[in-house]
Amino acid sequence: MDMEDFEFGFYDSAERHASDALSLYEDGKITQALARLDKAIEANPMNSSWHFNKALMLDSAGRFKEAITQYETALQLNPNDLEALNCLAMDYTRTCQYDLAISTFEDIESMNPLFEPCYCNRVITYTETCQHDLAEQMFYLAQQIEPNCPLCFYNIGNSLFIRGLYAKAVRCWLRTAELDEKHPQINYRIAQAYWCMGDIRLARKHFLAELRVNPGDVDVILDFGLLLLEINERDSAREKFNRALELKDDCAAAFFYLGEIMMEENRGPQASELFRKALEKNGELKGPRYRLAQQALAAGNTEQASTHLANELYLEPEDGNVLYSMGLMFLYIAAAAKAAKQDFIRDNLDNAQKCLRRTIQADLHKQKVNASWLRDSGHAYHYLAISSAMKGQFQNACEQLENALDIRPADIGILVDAGLVNAATGRRRRAVHCIAKALRQRPHSLRLHALSGRMAAAELMRKLRRRKEKGKRIDQDHFFAAKKWS
Numbered sequence: 098m099d100m101e102d103f104e105f106g107f108y109d110s111a112e113r114h115a116s117d118a119l120s121l122y123e124d125g126k127i128t129q130a131l132a133r134l135d136k137a138i139e140a141n142p143m144n145s146s147w148h149f150n151k152a153l154m155l156d157s158a159g160r161f162k163e164a165i166t167q168y169e170t171a172l173q174l175n176p177n178d179l180e181a182l183n184c185l186a187m188d189y190t191r192t193c194q195y196d197l198a199i200s201t202f203e204d205i206e207s208m209n210p211l212f213e214p215c216y217c218n219r220v221i222t223y224t225e226t227c228q229h230d231l232a233e234q235m236f237y238l239a240q241q242i243e244p245n246c247p248l249c250f251y252n253i254g255n256s257l258f259i260r261g262l263y264a265k266a267v268r269c270w271l272r273t274a275e276l277d278e279k280h281p282q283i284n285y286r287i288a289q290a291y292w293c294m295g296d297i298r299l300a301r302k303h304f305l306a307e308l309r310v311n312p313g314d315v316d317v318i319l320d321f322g323l324l325l326l327e328i329n330e331r332d333s334a335r336e337k338f339n340r341a342l343e344l345k346d347d348c349a350a351a352f353f354y355l356g357e358i359m360m361e362e363n364r365g366p367q368a369s370e371l372f373r374k375a376l377e378k379n380g381e382l383k384g385p386r387y388r389l390a391q392q393a394l395a396a397g398n399t400e401q402a403s404t405h406l407a408n409e410l411y412l413e414p415e416d417g418n419v420l421y422s423m424g425l426m427f428l429y430i431a432a433a434a435k436a437a438k439q440d441f442i443r444d445n446l447d448n449a450q451k452c453l454r455r456t457i458q459a460d461l462h463k464q465k466v467n468a469s470w471l472r473d474s475g476h477a478y479h480y481l482a483i484s485s486a487m488k489g490q491f492q493n494a495c496e497q498l499e500n501a502l503d504i505r506p507a508d509i510g511i512l513v514d515a516g517l518v519n520a521a522t523g524r525r526r527r528a529v530h531c532i533a534k535a536l537r538q539r540p541h542s543l544r545l546h547a548l549s550g551r552m553a554a555a556e557l558m559r560k561l562r563r564r565k566e567k568g569k570r571i572d573q574d575h576f577f578a579a580k581k582w583s
Contacts, residue, residue: 111140115147118154127158145174149181156184161191179205183214190222198222213242220252224259232256247276254286263290282307285317292324300324315341319350331358349379356388365392383412387419390426399430403445406430410448417459421477424452428484435487446484453481475505482514491522509535513548520552528552 118133134151138144152167168185172178182205189198199222205215216239223232236253239246254269267290274283288303304321311317322337335358341351356371369392372385390405406423414420427449434442456477478501485494498515505511512535520528529552536545 111137111144114140115144115150119150122154122157127154130154131158143174145171145178145181148174149178149184152181152184152188156188161188164188165192177208179209179212179215182208183212183218186215187218187221190218190225193225195222195226211242213239213246216242217246217249217252220249220256224252224256227259229256229260245276247273247280250276251280251283251286258286258290258293261293263294266290267294279310282311282314282317284310285314285320288324289320297324297328313344315345315348318344319348319354322354326354326358331361334358347378349375349382352378353382353384353388356385360388365395368392381412383409383414384419386412387414387423390423394426394429399433402426403430407444407448410451415459417456420452420456420459424449424456424477424480427452428480428487431484431487443488446488449484450481453477453484457481475501475503475508475511478504479508479511479514482518486518486521491518494518495522495524507534507538509538513545516548516552525552 114133114137118130118137121127121130121133131151131154134147134154138147138151141147148167148171152164152171155161155164155167165185165188168181168188171181172185175181182201186198186201186205189195189201199219202215202219202222205212216235219235220232220239223229223235232253233256236249239249243249250269250273254266254273257263257266257269267287270283270287270290273280274287277283284303284307288300288307291297291300291303301321301324304317304324307314307317308321318337318341322334322341325331325334325337335355338351338354338358341348345351352371352375356368356375359365359368359371369389372388375382375385386405386409390402390409393399393402393405406426410423414423427445431442431445431449434445454477457474460474460477478497482494482497482501485491485497495515495518498511498518501508501511502515512531516528516531516535519525519531529549532545532549532552536542536549539545
């Protein structure tokens with residue numbers, strides 16, 4: 098206890114500490130504010146509003162688990178505090194405790210069905226758990242109570258965006274901006290949606306609008322730089338990434354994107370240095386190891402490339418194009434290792450299959466949300482079959498090639514490999530059918546004619562062998578019959 102507690106009186110000092118904490122918090126001095134508020138709570142731990150205020154401060158510092166403890170304490174002292182319950186449910190969502198979040202929101206609804214935030218914020222919970230129908234249901238319930246809530250439109254916009262319904266998301270977010278022009282990052286979200294729709298002009302307009310309001314937002318600067326990089330405005334993109342480093346000198350993503358520009362400009366050594374700097378700043382960043390693997394492979398260093406790729410795969414990349422590329426690189430390394438009679442063939446084949454399967458999963462997910470596929474899964478199935486064949490798993494290879502042909506029935510490369518694998522597994526009719534189909538598309542291909550001829554000759558030899566064996570059986574039957582009746 099401080100001397101000032103005796104000077105001002107025990108409870109008066111606690112109120113003073115709480116008041117000072119609020120002032121410090123409003124000045125952005127969260128650590129000092131929490132220290133002051135702790136003194137107030139130490140003097141009077143039964144004041145529920147101080148526990149509630151401490152929880153809000155912890156929320157602003159991103160310390161959600163600690164905030165939950167304070168909200169729960171506040172509710173023990175004041176069980177009917179709807180605001181505390183609402184904030185607690187939101188923190189349960191932030192910490193992925195979705196069942197607790199839903200039950201808490203339902204408790205609020207039972208206590209006061211007209212408390213609009215319990216519907217509005219439940220939209221977020223249902224969106225994060227991919228229950229989008231329920232998210233929309235909560236949105237319409239909230240609208241009946243407060244039709245002009247900007248947060249409702251913002252939250253349902255997020256649900257629509259995740260589902261790939263970008264035009265509808267834009268309409269909701271424009272409504273948010275109309276109701277609350279100072280809503281955090283609203284122009285940023287609109288810019289992202291227009292970008293996904295391919296409307297670069299409007300995306301650019303809203304990125305600039307966001308940066309006029311909040312010029313120091315590093316996330317917005319980085320995304321705007323990526324947009325500029327996509328439309329090949331490298332110098333402008335470079336300026337944005339350097340600006341991000343001025344604001345945050347340990348920004349690993351900025352180093353990585355600058356490395357991407359160097360790669361596009363064929364400045365490999367400088368790109369490698371930037372990728373390594375990105376990893377120094379953030380060892381968990383996805384992307385730099387993938388690029389370093391590409392450079393190692395181009396230099397003929399397959400072992401180093403394999404190590405970089407394995408480390409990248411450990412980070413579980415989600416981009417279907419990256420996964421597909423990594424799968425092909427693993428497959429190439431395995432083939433090179435097999436040719437050189439090295440030992441690490443199977444590990445690379447296993448990793449190739451992991452990448453290609455995840456590519457297919459990413460494509461299927463994109464299809465489910467009514468968006469375009471990241472990459473045609475037919476190619477992924479094709480290379481998955483090649484990896485299975487390299488492992489001697491010809492039955493799996495046949496199945497994967499059939500999946501590939503379901504998606505790309507006229508692909509000559511897939512048809513030829515399907516013919517070869519089916520022939521190797523004794524499915525000669527299917528093999529002949531696949532090669533014949535490929536030959537119909539390329540009737541002048543000498544390779545296909547030769548392959549078709551070899552398969553036809555093999556099929557003819559098989560039939561002749563069967564006839565010969567059948568003839569032997571008939572001769573034997575005649576011999577035994579003659580012997581029996583003689």
